[in-house]
Amino acid sequence: MTDEQIREYFEKVDKNINESGYHLTNVFATAETPSFCYSTGIFKSFNIPEIFISSLPPGLCSEIIENYVEAFKESKEAKRNQRLDFLTERFPVYLIDVPVPSLKEYVLSSIKIYGDEEYKYLQVIYPDTKGNFPNDAGYDYDQEIMGEFNN
Known part of the structure; x- marks a missing residue:
């Protein structure tokens, strides 16, 4: 990207x-990494963690993140490590804490926007096409x- 495109x-x-209140960045898969989506601005705007989602299509990521913000922006407390059936009608999900340093190669917009400010991330964990979650037998x-993730 040129300096003008970055600006x-x-x-x-x-x-x-x-x-x-937030921006969504969708990154398509490469030979080395799966596709992913992440938010920037949720922590600053609503005082709830940003969201990272691996390997789901952009439209579904947008739906989940929009529902996440609506569900938790008033309470300021996102539910972690609990099965949630309301972030999408398609399947239940879990939210888990992710240390920001684990995402340093992924969430470049957030790193630039937040700079040295503190911010947090949660990852959306979802089932495979048979309804199995990671750690379940047969997860694929x-x-x-x-x-x-401990379900």
Whole structure:
């Protein structure tokens, strides 16, 4: 990217944070990494952790993150390590804590926006097509788990 493209991109990030409270970044899969999506601005705007999602399509990521913000922005406390049936109607999910340093190669927009400020991330953990979660017998999906998941 050119310096001008980078400047324009971060203007868009700032605009989205100012208008809706957050920006979503979708990154497509490469030979080395699966696709992923992450939020920037949720922690600053709503005082709840940012969200990281591995290997789901952008539209579904947007749905989950939008529902997450709506569900927890008033209480300021996201439920962790609990089966949640309301972030998408398609399947239940779990939210787990992820140390920000574990995401340093992924959440570049957040690193730039937050700088030295403190912020937190949760990862959305979801089942495979048979309803099995990681740690269940027969789990079969390429979701990259960045924190500790214990269901």
